[in-house]
Amino acid sequence: MTTTTAPPAASTPSGAADPGRPYRRSPLTWIREHLLAAITVVVFVFMLAPNAVILWMSFNQPIGKFDYDWNRFSLSAWKNPCATNEMCHSLGLSVEIGLIATLVSTALGTMIAFAMVRHRFKARSGINSLLFLPMAAPEVVMGATLTALFFNTIGPGSLGFWTITIAHIVFCLSYVVVTVKSRLAGMDPTLERAAQDLYATPLQTFMKVTLPLVAPGIGAAALLAFALSVDDYIITAFTAGNMETFPMYIWGSVQRAYPAQIDVIGSLMLICTMAIIALSQILGRARNARR
Amino acid sequence: MSVSLQAPPAKSPVPQPPPAARRAGLLTPWILLLPGLLWLVVFFLVPILTSVGASVQTGNADQGYRLTWDWGNYGHGLSDYLPQYGHSLLYSVLCTVFCLLLGYPVAYCIAFRGGRFKSLLMALVVVPSFTSFLIRTIAWKTILSDNGPIVSVLNDLHVLNATTAMGWTVGNHVLASPAAVVFGMVYNFLPFMILPLYTSLEKIDPRLHEAGSDLYCDTFATWRRVTLPLSMPGVVGGTLLTFIPAVGDYINAQLLGNPNTGVVGQKIEDLFLRQTDGYPVGSAISVVLMAGTLILVLLYIRKAGTEDLI
Numbered sequence: 001m002t003t004t005t006a007p008p009a010a011s012t013p014s015g016a017a018d019p020g021r022p023y024r025r026s027p028l029t030w031i032r033e034h035l036l037a038a039i040t041v042v043v044f045v046f047m048l049a050p051n052a053v054i055l056w057m058s059f060n061q062p063i064g065k066f067d068y069d070w071n072r073f074s075l076s077a078w079k080n081p082c083a084t085n086e087m088c089h090s091l092g093l094s095v096e097i098g099l100i101a102t103l104v105s106t107a108l109g110t111m112i113a114f115a116m117v118r119h120r121f122k123a124r125s126g127i128n129s130l131l132f133l134p135m136a137a138p139e140v141v142m143g144a145t146l147t148a149l150f151f152n153t154i155g156p157g158s159l160g161f162w163t164i165t166i167a168h169i170v171f172c173l174s175y176v177v178v179t180v181k182s183r184l185a186g187m188d189p190t191l192e193r194a195a196q197d198l199y200a201t202p203l204q205t206f207m208k209v210t211l212p213l214v215a216p217g218i219g220a221a222a223l224l225a226f227a228l229s230v231d232d233y234i235i236t237a238f239t240a241g242n243m244e245t246f247p248m249y250i251w252g253s254v255q256r257a258y259p260a261q262i263d264v265i266g267s268l269m270l271i272c273t274m275a276i277i278a279l280s281q282i283l284g285r286a287r288n289a290r291r
Numbered sequence: 292m293s294v295s296l297q298a299p300p301a302k303s304p305v306p307q308p309p310p311a312a313r314r315a316g317l318l319t320p321w322i323l324l325l326p327g328l329l330w331l332v333v334f335f336l337v338p339i340l341t342s343v344g345a346s347v348q349t350g351n352a353d354q355g356y357r358l359t360w361d362w363g364n365y366g367h368g369l370s371d372y373l374p375q376y377g378h379s380l381l382y383s384v385l386c387t388v389f390c391l392l393l394g395y396p397v398a399y400c401i402a403f404r405g406g407r408f409k410s411l412l413m414a415l416v417v418v419p420s421f422t423s424f425l426i427r428t429i430a431w432k433t434i435l436s437d438n439g440p441i442v443s444v445l446n447d448l449h450v451l452n453a454t455t456a457m458g459w460t461v462g463n464h465v466l467a468s469p470a471a472v473v474f475g476m477v478y479n480f481l482p483f484m485i486l487p488l489y490t491s492l493e494k495i496d497p498r499l500h501e502a503g504s505d506l507y508c509d510t511f512a513t514w515r516r517v518t519l520p521l522s523m524p525g526v527v528g529g530t531l532l533t534f535i536p537a538v539g540d541y542i543n544a545q546l547l548g549n550p551n552t553g554v555v556g557q558k559i560e561d562l563f564l565r566q567t568d569g570y571p572v573g574s575a576i577s578v579v580l581m582a583g584t585l586i587l588v589l590l591y592i593r594k595a596g597t598e599d600l601i
Contacts, residue, residue, distance in 0.1 A: 032510075036399070036400050036404070037404070039396045039397065039400070040396060040400040040401070043393050043394075043397045043481070044397075044412075044415065046393075046481075047415075047416065047478070047481060047482070048415065048419060049430075049434060050427040050431060051419050051422060051427065053433050053434055054422065054426060054427065054430050057430070057433060068429075068432055068433050069433070069436065069438070070433075108326050108327035108330060109327060111323040111324070111326065111327060112323065112324055112327040114323055115319070115320040116324075118320075119319060119320035121317070121320045121321070127328065130328065130331055130336070131331070133335070133336075133585075134331065134335055135535070136535055136584065137335075137535075137539075137581055137584070137585075138535060138536065138538055138540075138556070138580060138581070138584055139536065139539050139540075140539040140540075140555075140556040140560065140577065140580070141539060141559075141577045141580055141584075142335070142338075144342065144559050144563055144574065144577040145338035145341065145342040145574075145577060145581075146334060146335075146338045147563055148338060148341050148342045148570070148574050149334075149341045151345075152341055152344075152345065166334055167334070169330060169334075170330065170331065170334045170335050173327060173330065173331060177327075227420070227421060230423075231420075231423050231424055233424075233425060233542065234539070234541070234542070234560075237564065238560070246423070247423060247425050250423060250425040250426060250429070251425060254429065254546065258429070262426060263426065266422045266423060266426040266427070266430075267422075269422045270418065270419070270421060270422045272421075273418055273422075274418060
């Protein structure tokens with residue numbers, strides 16, 4: 001990068017526009033250039049600090065019921081990651097709901113994305129609006145309105161596993177559509193035509209050309225849907241009834257007791273994500289090397 | 292309502308299929324659309340209509356609710372919870388502004404100075420989000436606690452006295468204050484701002500910067516006249532992705548705020564889940580919140596003039 005770029009927020013003295021000077025570096029330019037980098041570093045520290053604290057506090061032996069203040073180093077939370085039965089049960093429930101919601105929303109969303117990108121039909125803009133609305137609705141509104149529907153139809157007593165899953169599919173669907181759509185729209189349409197020119201049937205074209213090309217988009221959409229579902233608190237709280245998912249367990253822990261094991265799970269989530277990213281990088285590099 | 296999520300696909304000169312296939316081709320999109328759209332209609336649109344209906348009912352959980360067309364629920368909902376509406380709007384606008392001010396330089400720096408570390412840096416923006424946001428928000432309680440280093444530094448510098456005088460914090464604490472709520476919201480929603488900003492900045496050809504300086508623009512003028520207009524889709528997308536979840540958020544207000552930082556979301560949850568007869572008023576408040584958010588978003592999209600860029 002040889003271009004001199006300034007941070008957007010900094011103001012410039014009028015003299016800097018003098019055509020005779022752009023190649024001489026004034027100390028002001030130096031400060032401005034490094035200001036941009038400094039802001040970036042500070043923001044990264046801000047974004048990553050809680051994760052560092054979570055990892056740190058997972059090795060804590062808390063004095064009371066709440067793992068908020070550092071006491072002394074201990075491995076006990078890592079040796080016994082299930083603090084209470086409820087915690088691991090809620091974690092399992094979250095994963096179960098997440099998997100079902102991911103499967104259904106990815107399937108439905110991919111179908112919608114194909115229809116929207118590959119076919120021309122009436123009512124397109126209306127359908128686009130319907131897909132945009134769930135993303136423009138605050139979560140709490142979605143939770144409240146859906147609960148109102150369940151109250152009015154099946155009654156308050158029937159809230160539970162399936163109402164949570166239904167709600168999660170609703171809010172994952174639009175995100176899946178957007179993700180798969182952007183992958184589909186960026187695809188070279190001539191590849192499919194080339195396959196048909198080479199006498200591939202529509203099914204063969206789809207299976208051998210289209211699907212492998214769209215697969216990364218579908219995979220990304222599924223990952224996003226799973227992450228959204230497992231991490232959701234607000235909509236879940238409205239539709240859960242007596243069920244307790246992992247985010248709801250954490251929410252309750254703020255009132256009851258906050259064991260160090262929650263920080264262990266938080267650290268494991270980060271470590272698993274980083275491992276998956278590293279693995280996909282290594283696999284991608286190995287595949288490129290083989291070519 | 293003509294918000295198109297994406298530009299229409301390029302028209303390609305596809306050879307016309309035989310008539311039978313064309314008829315099947317007309318049906319295919321609807322077969323693909325039907326299950327997903329049905330799901331959205333039944334579990335998204337119908338609930339909103341049900342809520343509008345529920346908002347004019349009277350009754351309680353034991354005796355059931357009757358449709359009485361009691362529009363008073365809206366009056367009660369608005370007048371009783373006016374401070375909460377104000378807080379929600381104020382906090383979410385502040386959060387969006389701070390996210391833009393922090394996120395733009397970061398996205399800019401990664402896009403134009405990142406070099407071969409671009410994707411690694413963007414991964415670092417996203418990776419923390421995979422740890423539950425509740426755990427991460429609670430971690431701020433540890434960092435900002437009264438015996439933590441940040442609070443003692445701020446106290447030594449008498450910063451907290453100044454912010455308390457302005458009403459942003461309470462006493463010599465950072466936690467349990469309006470400032471902490473906005474801080475937590477900025478922390479939680481910053482990645483949603485950086486991602487779309489980065490996507491639109493990354494597409495800009497860096498040679499345009501050189502062209503700008505060739506035409507005697509200084510770096511700031513180049514940014515204002517070349518980079519900023521080209522990155523507007525990212526600015527609009529980022530502000531929407533930040534504002535919409537922020538306006539309904541009550542996690543940060545609950546975990547990092549105090550009883551005086553109540554937001555609409557908390558009241559809706561309270562009315563729905565803890566009060567026996569709160570459900571009609573709760574519905575009225577959420578209908579108002581939904582309509583208000585939608586109107587603000589549509590006005591903003593119209594004003595930003597990027598209807599087909601989102």
